[in-house]
Amino acid sequence: MFVDRIDGIDAKEVKRVFKELITAYMNPAYGSMSKRDFDILLFMKLQDLKIIEKDPDLYDIVSNLKVTRAKARNLLYEAKMRNSSEEMLNKELRELLSTPIFFKENDKIAIEISNPLLSDHLRWKLKRLGYITDGSFSAELIKLSEEAYITIFEDMIPNESRKKITEALVKCGAREELGFKGILSSILKKLSGRIVGRAGDELVDGIFKYLDPLISGKLKEISSVYKDFFVEP
Structure with missing residues (x-):
């Protein structure tokens, strides 16, 4: 069962989280917290104990907590809003x-x-x-x-980083006159053609490999990953 996950958690950790729960519930006085706020607080403490993941699938919340999808979305929304x-x-x-x-x-x-x-x-x-x-x-x-x-x-990319990224892509064979947006468009078109027939992790990894270095500004990875990318077959 869902609650049985507590059995595998260190007792000191459970005690710490329980103390935090009671302390928050008693502020400013016992019973002053609304049911809605208590539900959100308890949900966040379940996340602290890793009984519920920090970024869970909505269905996991629905099935484990026996709540509607709307309720699950609201709990996750409120928890994220308080912690993000x-x-x-x-x-x-x-x-x-x-x-x-x-x-x-x-x-x-x-x-x-x-x-x-x-x-x-x-x-x-x-x-x-x-x-x-x-x-x-x-x-x-x-x-x-x-x-x-x-x-x-x-x-999502700072202007100065964008300039360096564009220069790195041009060195790999991208057309400088296209600018960053034009080069990215050509990359997306090429990637969409490459992913045909792939699925699951292979598909995700294949896309992430090329796009993450761009949006993260990893210049060395760009030089490596895009070395032969723009070469026409």
């Missing part, structure tokens, strides 16, 4: 932008996000940049146009 800074959200967003999902139709690109707060963070950034998102298919799957994806990808 904008810097942390941006770091997580960079990781997700490194593993996009390509669609054959209409040049659509999707980002799968289980963290509802991060989903709102992405939508806010895109709206600020002048783009809207499509989440009609699934709340966890956000569809973007290729232009919107490239724009948010570029926005």
Whole structure:
């Protein structure tokens, strides 16, 4: 059972978390905390004990806590809001932008996000940049146009780093006149053609290998990974 996971946790750790739970519940007085706030607090303490993961799949919360999907999303949203800074959200967003999902139709690109707060963070950034998102298919799957994806990808890289990244790609054979956005567009088109027939971890790793060095500004990795990338067969 779900609660049996407590048996495998060090007693000192359980005692520490339980003390924190009681201390928070007693502030400012016993019974003053609302049920909603207590539910959120307890959820966060279950995460502290690793009974629930920090970035769980929503279905894991639904099945283990016996709550609705809406309740699970709300618990995760509130927990993330209390524990996440904008810097942390941006770091997580960079990781997700490194593993996009390509669609054959209409040049659509999707980002799968289980963290509802991060989903709102992405939508806010895109709206600020002048783009809207499509989440009609699934709340966890956000569809973007290729232009919107490239724009948010570029926005996550500081200007000075972007210049160095572009120079590194040009040294590897990319066309300088295209600029960063144009080069990234050509990279995405080439990657989408390469992933046909791949699945699972192989698919994710194949995309991450090329996009993570760009959004993270890893110049040495760019020089290595893109060495023969732009060479026409």
